[in-house]
Amino acid sequence: MKKKTNRYVIHIVITAFSLIIGVIFFLLFYDVIGNSLQSLLKIKTDPSFSGGKLVAVFHDPVGDDYGFGELAYPDTVSNPGSLDLLRYTVHRPVRFSRAPGLRSFWQLDFSFKSPGAGRNIKVYFGEVTAETGSTNTRIEFAENVEFSTKAPWKFVISITDNTGSIESWDRSFKRDVQVFQSKSGRDVYVRISLADSELKFLHTLPELNHYVLIGAFDPEGRDGFADRGDSDFIPKVYDIIVPEGFSQEEVLSAWDEESFAIPIMEPIKVHLTDLFKDTRASKTVSDETINRLRELEEAATDEAAVMERETLERYELKPADQLDYAIAAFDAKKLVEAESLFQAILTKDKNSIPGIAYTGALIALKASVAPPLEAVGIVKEAYVWLDRAVTEAVTEEDLVYAYMNRGHVSLAIPNSIFGMAVYGGEDFLRASESIQKLLPLENYINVITKAARCFEIAGEVNKTETWYREARRLLEILPAGRCAQERLDVFQYFEVGLNQVFESEMSEKDQEKAAEAELEKLVADLESETGSADVEQIEVILRLQIMELERIEAAMKIAKRFETVIKNSQDAQLLVAVGECKMATVVKKTIEKVDWTNAGMRRFEKIQRRWPENENVYLYQTLTYSNFPSELGMINQVLALLSDITAFYAKGTWNINDAPVDLLWDIWINLRSNYPRKKEQTIIRDRAKIMSDTLDIMKASKKAVEVLYE
Incomplete structure (x- = not known):
């Protein structure tokens, strides 16, 4: 089958994905599955992690x-944007970390527009009060810049x-x-050990x-800096962070x-005593802001209606091209x-990237009407297709099909x-x-705004800010009537403030109240029924x-009362285990703690025999055992699992x-703790390395x- 290069079709792929984004994959209380793992882990993340x-x-x-304005990338750097620094993050120095690894360290983060090798990063720093140090670069004339005589540096990373x-x-x-x-290659993290006496001054903040x-890195260049200029005086840096006003x-x-002049840089100030605060947290939403928000919501609604x-x-025109028609139907x-239609496309060409990608999206949509555990399996099957599309895509058009489908599914499914x-978010980027190479600016804005929405859902505050900022900057270029939804998203983020952007996302207290109300209703329904109980109803309870x-004790009473109802439900049996x-954390007596722990372990063993080689069973069991205290001596059992x-x-x-990968590392972290x-x-550590080397x-x-x- 001939590859599609119709840019109008690509435009449709970007703008008409409301079907997937709008899908509610599970009823609200099914989102508990994800929260349950964190509840089970009992992890309150130490910042040092x-x-x-x-x-x-x-x-x-x-x-x-582009450096001073005209600096072109050298041949040693092949990926455009890989030297484009978007964000520089400074952490407070950590002492006595409870995380595995360095006990005392200082971390700096660098985020770039694109992945890529060949970066040469330098951070020069010194105390504001420093009177000694250097105002030249580490190796003179390597970067072709100098530093302010009022702010000499004492160390260079x-x-x-x-x-x-x-x-x-x-x-x-x-x-x-x-x-x-x-994993994306866009973020670089640097940790500096503070064990040496020369750096312990950083602990005084x-x-x-x-x-x-x-x-750009060039091993032949002075201090590794690639030289691309026509003059010996051109600065060899592509991006810098400058203070406000510069x-x-x-x-x-x-x-x-x-x-014989070269540029003199001014420093940015970093206060290690201060904690970073999101300025949006303290916003007061005025009547004017609410009125503007309503205007934007109305415009976005109208835009969506036109698109629909x-x-x-x-679709009703029934495009002659098979791929056009399949996408129109979707x-x-x-x-x-x-x-x-997509099955027919794959029958003709089993390697059709649009066919593979849309098949993955269609499979994912089936999870919206499936029971929870079955839905998890369906989504995993969808990612097999979506991942394949991404892996095999080569042309720019196919890359859009692959990454947009996978990105939209990742945006739609419950993140918890x-x-x-x-x-x-990474897929959209x-x-x-x-898309920048193929389509007009509004399509690019559409996609980076979706990336920002993904990062916001994931709690990646800094990435969220970066891409909403860029969307806002670009929206100022466009006529006011375009990109209504993107204007709404950006306005919500910057003008409405925190915890008010996604109405569907509730606070922990609100979630608990909703769960309590749902539980009360389900239990009342259960008590009022004269016939046999519904297994799915028991699972949810x-x-x-x-x-x-x-409510562990109440749960054990329900489990015992409806033991025959739930005996064939893997989901219910795992929950009871x-x-x-x-x-064991509820009862007081030691003998009772031991009895309950043994009961849970025996049930896990029965579940394994009943559902052998089942991924959910193994993950639930291993995660549970990894949280047992060392006194129970479960390390060998967990390592065997x-x-x-x-x-x-x-x-x-x-x-x-990626989902089980994070869970597996959490299990290893539990063991180390x-x-x-x-x-x-x-x-x-050795066994974790074996797993890491194998997978x-x-x-x-x-x-x-x-x-x-270590």
Whole structure:
């Protein structure tokens, strides 16, 4: 089958995906499944697990990776945007971290527009009060810039790809630093050990001057900086962070051959005593803001109605091209017909990327009417198709089909269950790179706004801010009548403030009240029924009692009362096993604690025999056991289960993706927290490394460093 290159069709792919975004995949209380895992884990995330508390976030404009204004990428850097720094994040130094790895460290984060190798990153810093230090670069004339005489630097952090070091201005001190990247390749995280006496001054939380420079790496260049200019005086940096009131172009343009002048940079200030605050949190929503919000909502509603009408008209015209017709049927919500049309496309060409991608989306949609555990399996099957489309896509058009379908599914499914929103954001950003080359500006704005929405759902505050900022900047260029939904999203984010953007997302208290009300209604219905109880009704009651509201004793009474009803339900049996283990935290007597724990373990063993080689069973059991205190001596059982899990994924018995990866690292983190002795820590670390080496996808997680580092 001939590949489609019709850009109008690509435009439709971007704008007409309301079908997937609008789908409510589960009733509200089914979202408890995802929360239940966190409830079971009992984890209150220590800031040291994620790098320490934030003290400063510096946002940099998108698309300014041209240095003084005309600097072109060298041949050593092939991916446009990979030197475009979007955000620089500074954490407060951490002491006595409870996370595995470094006990005392300082973390800096760098976020770029695109993934890619060949970066040469430098951070020069010193105390604001410093009187000694240097105003030249580490190696003079390497970057072709100098620093303010009022703000000399004392240390420089140098990062090239996955290696880095920190060095003092007088070369008397030098150490390696940890460098690791996000799975997307867009984020670089640097951890500096503070074990050395030379760096312990950072624990006093001084105010610092920072200079942040991004160059292209060339091993033959001076200090590794690629030289692309026609003059020896042109700065060899593509992006910098400048203080408020300065512009990158003005600062880096201050070079002159005749006077032998090179630019002088001013520092950004970092207060390590301050904690970063989202300024939107304190917004007061005025009547004027509410009126403007209503105007934008009305405009977005009108825009959606026009789009829906045009979508239906396009379907009714029955386009002659098979792919056009299949997409039109999908967008018009004629799902049975769309499935048939895409099957026909795949019959003609089994490698059709649009056929593969849309098949994945259609499978995902079936989860909306399936029972919870079955729905989880359906979504996983959908990702097999979606992942395949992404892996096999080559042309710009096919990349859009693949990434847009997977991104929309990741945006639509409950994040608390699948944890895919952040990956949906990355997919939309990857799609945006192709869309910039193919389509008008409003399509690009549409996609980066969806990326921001994904990051917001995932709780990625800084990424959310970056892409809403860029969308807002670009919307100012467009005529007011375009991109109504995107204008609404941006206005909600910046003008309405926190916790008011997504009405469907409730506070923890509201969620608890809703769960209590739902439980009360279900129990009342159960008591009033004269016939036999519904197994799904019992499952929901147990899930609410055990996973959401911690009504463990009441749950055990329900389980016993309806034992015959739930005996063939895997979902219910897993919930009861977890509940029995949790009962050990409810009862007072030691013998009762032991009895309940044994009861839960025996039930897990029965479930395994009843449903052998089942992924959900193994994950629930292993996660539960990993939370047992070391006194119960469960480390060997958990390690054995993890070995089985590794084998099942490696053999292809189960399909692994990012959701179970995060859960597996959480299990390893639980083990490292519960078994602190050195011998146990070594065993846990070694076994985790075996799993990571066997399953390559494990290495991409940021949590890998927490578990594997000594």
